[in-house]
Amino acid sequence: MKKNIYVTQPVLPDFDDFTALLKDLWESKQLTNNGKFHQELESEMARFLGVPHLSLFANGTVALIVGLQALRITGEVITTPYSFVATTHSLHWNGIRPVFCDIREEDCNINPEKIEALITPKTTAILPVHVYGNPCDTKKIQEIADTYGLKVIYDAAHAFGVEQGGASILNSGDIAVLSFHATKTFNTFEGGAIVTKDAKLKKRIDFLKNFGFADEVTVVAPGINGKMSEVSAIMGLLQLGIFEENRLKRQKVAAQYDEAFKGTEGIRLLDNRPDVKGNYSYYPVFIDENLFGKGRDDVYHALRREGIFARRYFYPLISRFPTYRGLDSAAPDKLPVATKVADEVLCLPIYDQLQPEDIRRIIRIVKGA
């Protein structure tokens, strides 16, 4: 009986290294509230990523919600329907109206050419996603934001460690929000972070993630509890040490798929951009039913029958869910590219331990579906 293969598997540090640090934690008895491991991870991670300031969070969703609060975003925000639901939910939890903008086929990111037409007097910000860790057109998006006086909040949940032109992609926008969920390339069981260039903004974010406490007796804002625990911070410190090795192993998996699918009629791949140092967090293929002969769902089910659980990230579009489908901007005819891509995409398994023979088996099933 073959083992099931899932779309990803968490990368884990050495267990003895983890328990050694847990022993320190037991002795210290400080389990949370900006403990020593939390402080160490904030500074080590900022250095590792090449960003000025960073605030750790319990998860990426609460980090998104707090980030929008910290920047006092209200009214309407232009965002992408092609993402994980938490992107739009973070707007909903702030009483903000999402306005969906179509994406570009070549990178699945928000199409900057389509943003301006969606701006109204109520628009206060743009919330793009670096989908699969591929950088958005940050320059064009910033130009639009500067012209109209909008803030830019990047959902960078997929973009840990991604660089463009030798610099971290996380320095784009007013803030960038990371997720360290167990399914992400860098994980702290559950976790997240906000990256910012502004020290004062970090201070406000830190108040907001701790109930609004500025000191023992002063509550400066209606904050929430978004703090990362010390156990997660320990995991994060050990993950920093294995990230580059993990990135290289994933790159090898991606290269094996690239080689096999290159030139296959009906299967489109994303470009490997020479200016981008990626993290190989996902491996999406786009299946054109007319050209390939079989549809995306046929391939998805053929893999499932063999115990291989590829995922249709991101289908359905966020704009199809009951909470959002009634919005004017959610109409599928206004989102033709996102609608098409969501029907064609399949993310194949990719993780450090995925073996060449399993990759060959996956390739065989996809091609023979």
Ligand SMILES: *Cc1c(COP(=O)(O)O)cnc(C)c1O
């Ligand atoms: C994973 C993810 C989130 C949410 O992060 P959590 O840490 O699970 O709360 C947000 N946006 C995107 C695009 C994601 O993939």
